[in-house]
Amino acid sequence: EGQLVESGGGLIQPGGSLRLSCAVSGFIVSRNYMIWVRQAPGKGLEWVSIIYSDSRTYYADSVKGRFTVSRDNSRNTLFLQMNSLRAEDTAVYYCARQEAPSDPIDVWGQGTMVAVSS
Amino acid sequence: SYVLTQPPSVSVAPGKTARITCGGNNIGTKSVHWYQQKPGQAPVVVIYFGSDRPSGVPERFSGSNSGNTATLTISWVEAGDEADYYCQVWDSSSDHWVFGGGTKLTVL
Numbered sequence: 001e002g003q004l005v006e007s008g009g010g011l012i013q014p015g016g017s018l019r020l021s022c023a024v025s026g027f028i029v030s031r032n033y034m035i036w037v038r039q040a041p042g043k044g045l046e047w048v049s050i051i052y053s054d055s056r057t058y059y060a061d062s063v064k065g066r067f068t069v070s071r072d073n074s075r076n077t078l079f080l081q082m083n084s085l086r087a088e089d090t091a092v093y094y095c096a097r098q099e100a101p102s103d104p105i106d107v108w109g110q111g112t113m114v115a116v117s118s
Numbered sequence: 119s120y121v122l123t124q125p126p127s128v129s130v131a132p133g134k135t136a137r138i139t140c141g142g143n144n145i146g147t148k149s150v151h152w153y154q155q156k157p158g159q160a161p162v163v164v165i166y167f168g169s170d171r172p173s174g175v176p177e178r179f180s181g182s183n184s185g186n187t188a189t190l191t192i193s194w195v196e197a198g199d200e201a202d203y204y205c206q207v208w209d210s211s212s213d214h215w216v217f218g219g220g221t222k223l224t225v226l
Contacts, residue, residue, distance in 0.1 A: 035215065045153075045161065045204050047215035058213045061119070094160055101208045104151040104166035111160060 002026030002107045004095050009112030016085050016116075022078040022095030022109055030073045033098040035105060036080050038091035038114075048093070049080065052101075063089075085116045120209040122218035129224040130195050138221045140188040140205030148207045150188040152181060155202045155220075164203075165190060192223070200225045 008020040022034070036048040049059045049069040057069050068081040078095050092111040098104070123141040130136040140150065150168045153161035164175050168183035178193045192199055205218040 037217075044202075044220035045155075045206075045217040047217060050215065060214065101210070101213075102149040104163045105153075105161075105206070106163060106172075108160035108162075 002097065004097070004107060004109035006093065006095050006109045006112035009093065009114045011115045011117065012085055013118050014086060014116055017081070017083045018085065018114060020080040020082065020093055020095075020112060020114070022080075024076045024078065024097075027097070027107075029071050029076050029078055033101060033103075034069075034071065034078045035096045035098060036069060036078075037094045037096055037105070038089075039094070039111075040088075040091040043091075046091070050098075050101075051078070082114070085114075087116050090114060090116045119212060119214060120207070120216050122205055122207065122216055124203075124205060124218040124221045126219070127222045127224065129226055130192075131226045132195055132197060134195055136192040136195050136199070136223055138190045138192075138203050138223065140190070140218050141186055142188075142207065142216075143186060145186055145188050145207065146184045148183075148209075150181070150183050151206045152188075152190045153204045153206065154199075155204065156200075161204065195223075195225055197225050199223060 003025045005023045035050045051057050051069045066084045070079045094111045095109045096105045097107040152165040154164045155161040165181035169181045180191045182189050202220045204220045
């Protein structure tokens with residue numbers, strides 16, 4: 001089924017930048033639809049971004065222009081570059097997989113915490 | 119943008135049936151998925167494409183989707199079903215993925 005392991009989270013000041021990584025094993029990142037979903041403390045799930053198998057990318061309005069999703073096919077790894085971070089970006093960030101846009105998200109990582117605070 | 123509306127909480131006694139709704143404009147025309155999330159854990163899909171159940175999910179979990187409402191039904195509720203439940207769709211008109219606000223299921 002595959003395994004996803006996120007890393008790169010931490011405490012960052014407002015306005016700062018952070019890059020999250022998601023190391024994938026068991027399936028090929030470039031052949032799947034890879035998603036980032038976040039969850040603020042005590043809140044619900046929020047879709048952040050997706051990269052299609054054909055490299056198209058889409059973003060939630062709340063992060064568009066500040067976050068960039070990418071992948072390294074040679075390392076089978078997904079990334080989320082987060083710039084101009086705000087307090088409201090504080091959340092656990094999950095990477096996950098879909099096999100098609102209308103399919104369920106069937107594989108999830110364990111999540112990495114990002115805290116934006118001065 | 120497309121919006122999914124769930125009740126914040128549902129409470130049910132053990133052995134009874136819990137129904138969690140997910141409202142959205144013409145949601146019956148979309149592929150709806152339901153996720154269960156327990157504290158400190160990543161979500162897990164329990165129903166996909168409105169009514170399909172992944173292997174390993176008890177038959178007590180079922181789903182329906184029609185008109186403007188999708189419903190997750192949990193029969194013979196057990197204490198272990200206590201969790202947050204989220205519905206999710208792909209809004210193809212905007213290429214946005216949408217989650218409902220989540221419903222906390224409490225087993226009394």
